[in-house]
Amino acid sequence: xxxxxxxxxxxxxxxxxxxxxxxxxxxxxxxxxxxxxxxxxxxxxxxxxxxxxxxxxxxxxxxxxxxxxxxxxxxxxxxxxxxxxxxxxxxxxxxxxxxxxxxxxxxxxxxxxxxxxxxxxxxxxxxxxxxxxxxxxxxxxxxxxxxxxxxx
Amino acid sequence: xxxxxxxxxxxxxxxxxxxxxxxxxxxxxxxxxxxxxxxxxxxxxxxxxxxxxxxxxxxxxxxxxxxxxxxxxxxxxxxxxxxxxxxxxxxxxxxxxxxxxxxxxxxxxxxxxxxxxxxxxxxxxxxxxxxxxxxxxxxxxxxxxxxxxxxxxxxxxxxxxxxxxxxxxxxxxxxxxxxxxxxxxxxxxxxxxxxxxxxxxxxxxxxxxxxxxxxxxxxxxxxxxxxxxxxxxxxxxxxxxxxxxxxxxxxxxxxxxxxxxxxxxxxxxxxxxxxxxxxxxxxxxxxxxxxxxxxxxxxxxxxxxxxxxxxxxxxxxxxxxxxxxxxxxxxxxxxxxxxxxxxxxxxxxxxxxxxxxxxxxxxxxxxxxxxxxxxxxxxxx
Numbered sequence: 445x446x447x448x449x450x451x452x453x454x455x456x457x458x459x460x461x462x463x464x465x466x467x468x469x470x471x472x473x474x475x476x477x478x479x480x481x482x483x484x485x486x487x488x489x490x491x492x493x494x495x496x497x498x499x500x501x502x503x504x505x506x507x508x509x510x511x512x513x514x515x516x517x518x519x520x521x522x523x524x525x526x527x528x529x530x531x532x533x534x535x536x537x538x539x540x541x542x543x544x545x546x547x548x549x550x551x552x553x554x555x556x557x558x559x560x561x562x563x564x565x566x567x568x569x570x571x572x573x574x575x576x577x578x579x580x581x582x583x584x585x586x587x588x589x590x591x592x593x594x595x596x
Numbered sequence: 597x598x599x600x601x602x603x604x605x606x607x608x609x610x611x612x613x614x615x616x617x618x619x620x621x622x623x624x625x626x627x628x629x630x631x632x633x634x635x636x637x638x639x640x641x642x643x644x645x646x647x648x649x650x651x652x653x654x655x656x657x658x659x660x661x662x663x664x665x666x667x668x669x670x671x672x673x674x675x676x677x678x679x680x681x682x683x684x685x686x687x688x689x690x691x692x693x694x695x696x697x698x699x700x701x702x703x704x705x706x707x708x709x710x711x712x713x714x715x716x717x718x719x720x721x722x723x724x725x726x727x728x729x730x731x732x733x734x735x736x737x738x739x740x741x742x743x744x745x746x747x748x749x750x751x752x753x754x755x756x757x758x759x760x761x762x763x764x765x766x767x768x769x770x771x772x773x774x775x776x777x778x779x780x781x782x783x784x785x786x787x788x789x790x791x792x793x794x795x796x797x798x799x800x801x802x803x804x805x806x807x808x809x810x811x812x813x814x815x816x817x818x819x820x821x822x823x824x825x826x827x828x829x830x831x832x833x834x835x836x837x838x839x840x841x842x843x844x845x846x847x848x849x850x851x852x853x854x855x856x857x858x859x860x861x862x863x864x865x866x867x868x869x870x871x872x873x874x875x876x877x878x879x880x881x882x883x884x885x886x887x888x889x890x891x892x893x894x895x896x897x898x899x900x901x902x903x904x905x906x907x908x909x910x911x912x913x914x915x916x917x918x919x920x921x922x923x924x925x926x927x928x929x930x931x932x933x934x935x936x937x938x939x940x941x942x943x944x945x946x947x948x949x950x951x952x953x954x955x956x957x958x959x960x961x962x963x964x965x966x967x968x969x970x971x972x973x974x975x976x977x
Contacts, residue, residue: 581608
C-alpha cells in the first residue's frame, strides 16, 4: 500500500489526491485482477495500475497540484532556518516539474526520485524502454533549462 | 583519434549519460568527447546536480496509513466485489483478506445498529408469538385469554393481529370498564401494531408453521434444541421464562439458513418471526429470530448484487470479534463515510458477529432486558 501511495504521490504531488487515487488503484486492481497473468509480478502490475491511475487523473485535471509549502514533511531535527531553506528548495523543484508533460514527469520521478531502473519505469508506464529513455532525457533537458533560467 | 569525437553529442544523450541509462558504446563515445569538451562537461555536471536535486523530493509527507488502509478496505468491498471469488490467489493475499474482513466488520456494525431499535420491539412482540405458537392445537380464543391472563401488558401486541369483531368477542368475559380500557389501548396501539405487522408479516399467515419449522431447523446448533422441540405447550414456559430469562444461556452463533439455498429461501427467511423455548439445566431460555423492516431493505439491496444461483455452501464460521471498544473506534470514524453509528446502543445488548468466507454474516444480539436473542443473517458479497 505504501509503495502504491508513494508512486501515486510522486505523480500527483499532493496527499489528498494521492490518498484518493491509492484507493482507486486498489479498486481497479481488484476488479481487473483477471488480467494478472503472473502472480509473482503482482507488485509491478499494481504499480503500473497506480501510475496509470495517477496519470489519468493528472491528464484530466491538466495540471499537478503540489503540496502546499507549509505542508511539506517536517523533520524534527532541523532548525527553522533549515526548514525554510528546504521548503524553498522544494517549491523550486516542484515549479520545474510543472513544466514537464505528465509522462515526462512520471518517468523522471520514478527514475530519479524513486530510483527505479529505466526498464522498470517502462513497465510502470506501460511503454517501451526506448520511450522511457526519451521521456527521461527530455525531462532532464527541460529541467536543466528551467534551472539555468532561474539562476540567471 | 580525438577528431573522431569532435562532434558534440545530443543534449538528451548527455542527460541519459548522467543518469547511467546509455549502453556501453554510447557511454564510451561520450566519455571520449567529454575529455576535450568543457561545454559538455558542464552540461553533464548540470544533469548530475539536477538528479540530486530532484532526488531530494524522496521524503514522503506524514500519512495516516491506518486510515488509508481502512478506506481502501471499504472501497474495495463496495466497488470491486463482483468477481472476488474467481481469483483465490488475491483472496489469499493477507492484506486483501484483512481489508475484506475489516470492511465486513464495518458493515456488520451498521447493520447491527440499524436493527437495534427492533430488538426492543421484538421484546414486546415476542410474547405474542409465544402465545400463537401452539395455536394450531388450541382454540385461538382460549389461547388469547391465556395470554391476557398471564401477560396483560402483551395484549397490545396480540391485539393488532385480531379483527375488531374478534376483539369484542374476546373482551366479553371481562367487565365492561376493563373491556373499554382494553379497546382504547388497542386503538391507541394500532399504529404500533401496523408497524409490527410490517416487521413480522408472517405471524398470522397460514405458512407460519412451515416458517417456524424452518426456524427450528436453522437453530440446530443451539444447545437444548431437542428439549425445545419437545417443549410443552406455551403456558408453562411463558411463566418460567419471565423469571429466568436473565440466566438464559445464549446459543452459539447459528450459521443459519444458508442450507436453504436459493433466493426463495432467503425471502422466506426475511419474513420469519419465530421463537423457541425450552428448559435447559433448570433455566428457561428462548430464542427468537426476526428481521426488521430496515434490515430487510439492506438485505434486498445486497441480494440484488448476490448471485442468483444458490449461495455458496456453508463453510466454517470465522469469528471476527465481539463488538466492543474496537467498534467504538470504528463508530467514531464512520460518520465521515456517511453512516450513522450509535456506539451507545451497541453497549446495551451483547452483540456477536460471525463472518463466513462465503460472504454470509451472522449477527447475534442479546437484549439484556428481555433476554431476546436476535439472529440476523446478511449476505454481503
